[in-house]
Amino acid sequence: MSYVSGNINTNSHIIPDATVKATTDPDQARKERAKDKLRKAEAEGNHLWAVTKEKLFQPAVAGGLFSVVNLGVIGGLGYLFYTTPAYRSDAKFIGSAAAGTLLLLGAEGVMAESYLQTEEGQREKQRAQEEGSALYRQTREVVLRPGVFGGLLGLVNVAVLGGLGYTAYSHWDERVWDRRWVTGLTVGTLALFAGEG
Known part of the structure; x- marks a missing residue:
């Protein structure tokens, strides 16, 4: 047995201080850090929502x-x-x-x-x-200048007459062409030309 080990009192115990344990509780510190992060995230989210709302x-x-x-x-x-x-x-x-x-x-x-x-x-x-x-x-x-307006009306007329001609040519053999269709198309075209006049 050495001198150092012989002089140690085996019956003495170190009693921890109770105040030290309360302030350094790892769970409490972790909870405070989590609450602080949550508050920061909420503040940043509110700021982003305000900026987004203002821009949108x-x-x-x-x-x-x-x-x-x-x-x-x-x-x-x-x-x-x-x-x-x-x-x-x-x-x-x-x-x-x-x-x-x-x-x-x-x-x-x-x-x-x-x-x-x-x-x-x-x-x-x-x-x-x-x-x-x-x-x-x-x-x-x-x-509404005479030249421009006349040209636009000419384009409209060419488009209408060309569309009617193409439709009539491509569907000529079908049984769609009765008096009602022909009359409707004729009246519509004449109404368009009368409105332009």
Whole structure:
């Protein structure tokens, strides 16, 4: 037995301090770190939502998003009706699609109307009216010149007569051509030409 091991009192124990254990509890420290991270994530999420809301709900951006949604809905419905013929005669599906589309367009109209009630909406409306008026005046000035307008009417006439001629030529042998069709096409064409005159 050595001198060092002989002088150690085996009956003495070190009693840990209770205050040290309470402040250095690993579970409590882990919980505090998790709560702190959660608060930081919530604050960052709220900031990102505020920035996103500010950017998305500008009239031009929101209008563009509404246009994309509208095109998606109309295109999706058209694709479903085209690819699945059973939907064309399903009254429940047609009614649901019409109601959903009307609900979507109504909600967009309500949002646009509520935006127009704000000061920024009124300024945007005034600016759009001024731009629209200027665009209309410029278009009218360019298009309604005699040479331009006559050329546009000539293009419309050529397109109408060419379309009618092509349709008549390609479907000449079919039994579709009765007096009602011929009369309707003739009256429609004459009405178009009279309106142009």
